[in-house]
Amino acid sequence: MIQVNNLNKFFGEKQVLHDISITYKPGECSLIIGASGSGKTVFLKSLVGLLTPDSGEIWYGKIQFNALSFKEQRSIRKEIGMLFQGSALFDFATVEENVRFPMDFFTTWSDKEKLDRVNFCLERVNLKNVNKLFPNELSGGMQKRVGIARAIALNPKYLFCDEPNSGLDPHTSILIDQLISEITKEYNITTVVNTHDMNSVMEIGDTVGFIHQGKLVWEGNKDNILTSDCEELNNFVFASNMAKKMKEMMG
Amino acid sequence: MKKSLELIGQYFILMKVVFSAPDKKRIFWKQFFIDAEKLVLNSIPIVAVISVFIGAVLVIQTAYNIESPLIPKMYVGYMTRESLILEFCSTMIALILAGKVGSNISSEIGSMRISEQIDAMEMMGINSANYLILPKIAAATILNPLLMLMSFVLGLFGGAMIINFTGIITMGQYTEGLQYAFRFYYFVYSMIKMATFSFLITSISSFYGYYAADGSLGVGRSSTKAIVVSSVSILIANLVITQLMLN
Ligand SMILES: Nc1ncnc2c1ncn2[C@@H]1O[C@H](COP(=O)(O)OP(=O)(O)O)[C@@H](O)[C@H]1O
């Protein structure tokens, strides 16, 4: 469980996050949606401590994460996996070394145990026979899969995904979304996903938070998002002409 | 002015993070050898070529400048040796390495920054500055003084080659000069210079790479800055060390 209370973040004079409070539960895929530049990435990076909020509290269970030093945060970071927007695979390392990377640092496992875990994670994301390839030899979708495999390498309790289907074709996007959702349920992970893709929302949005210009203006889920009367949200959801027409037709 | 002071402050803060104990010794040593190969071993060819040519040119220049029959020809060997050890093999080689190694380091770390690879490490709880930067600084600072020695030997060899081809002086005069008034202290001085310069090059270019921003253009910019700033620091450090050690 993650609890965020009154989170504010400034860059210089500019306030990027306004007083955000929200709760995330295990076993749920919680989505953050919003237009580009609305603050989704800044929010996600603040949650995991890559950015320091100017005020507010971030609780992981009973521990206030943002009150800890970098060293102290480590115990919680080990329980966090993150998939970055561009996958952020280490380009100096093979697929196998990428997935093994956190194990090398944070476990005392033998090489055999590590390799078994690497192969388990890669199989879980439906990748085979890619161990010795380098990231630049993989397609975008495969890179995301390796990113997920690396994120779940240490059995995380929390999973963060920043725009997991940016740069992917619609079909691959759905597969990646489903994979994230499955893993969330399977291991009872608390998952937070940033996206601006409405397909993802309808596919996996157990809960959905809509950020508009740094403010959390709407909370709900995939079942009530289409019938909301929040104006900013409707402008976002029904942005395309096709969507507008469909909404008119639905009445 | 305020901005450069801020930068210098930021640099020292980063160095404090870099110089914490590595998370895992085994991982540090693995990176150390990778970086030793990339930064030091791979610099051998360019350093070798430059050294041979510089040695040859020094011999020709000093030989033409010593026209007076009162000055023994062996001074050509002596002067060549002194120029090589005092300045060329440390300062000049370091300036060349600032270009080669500096741009390599800053663009490598910079592209890891903008592609969020550094975030990914930090995210896992890894001290990315320590993991990425310390092995580079250590490898170059410890091993580049040996590169300096190699450059010195090859410089002398270049001188010998040109003498062999042109007969500008005799080989006997050359070797006599090389041994004349030999001072071991100059080697110490030169190796300390090379170690300092290598520290400056690797730490400064890592710094610029680590804080690269704004996409690939930003990485290019930080790479340019890394080279300029390391080169200027080398020149300043050269002045300071020389004043301290040869006064
Ligand atoms: N490091 C930074 N420095 C200054 N401004 C930033 C920084 N990172 C993000 N911003 C600004 O914060 C706002 C939100 O950005 P971001 O969270 O990346 O949006 P998105 O919702 O597309 O992920 C943008 O206006 C962006 O310009």
Ligand SMILES: [Mg+2]
């Ligand atoms: Mg973003």
